Amino acid sequence: MIAVADLAGARFVLANAAEVGVPRSWLPLLGTLKAAGAAGLVLALLGASLIGVAAATGLVLFFIGALAAHVRAGVYRNIAIPGAFLALAAACLGILLTQ
Numbered sequence: 001m002i003a004v005a006d007l008a009g010a011r012f013v014l015a016n017a018a019e020v021g022v023p024r025s026w027l028p029l030l031g032t033l034k035a036a037g038a039a040g041l042v043l044a045l046l047g048a049s050l051i052g053v054a055a056a057t058g059l060v061l062f063f064i065g066a067l068a069a070h071v072r073a074g075v076y077r078n079i080a081i082p083g084a085f086l087a088l089a090a091a092c093l094g095i096l097l098t099q
Contacts, residue, residue, distance in 0.1 A: 002085070003038060006031025020073040033062060041092055049096055056093035063089055 005013050006027050017027060037059040044052020063086035070079045 003031045003034035006034060016078065020069045020075050022069060030062075033058070037062065037089070044092075044096060049099060052096045053093065056089055056096055059089035060086065060093055 002013075009024075009027060013027065014024065017024060022030070037055045040048075040051050040055020040058070044055065063082050066082035067079065067086060070076065070082065
């Protein structure tokens with residue numbers, strides 16, 4: 001759903017991006033990357049474990065970057081959101097790597 005919000009240019013997404021210094025022009029690409037990661041995880045559920053590992057790795061790296069953007073900008077009031085997404089992506093990666 002967050003990928004859809006990025007792609008739709010939801011007000012809260014635009015405000016957060018501006019606050020952490022992410023150019024508005026990047027939002028379609030960032031939304032597409034999130035959607036691709038989610039699609040890769042769905043494919044992993046259907047048995048494509050290598051795609052799932054790649055997707056989960058990409059999402060882990062993506063959300064590390066999101067956390068770094070928050071820290072760089074000194075925006076901590078909502079840092080738990082990318083932190084939670086990072087934790088979920090890392091859990092997916094861990095599960096996929098132990099199969």
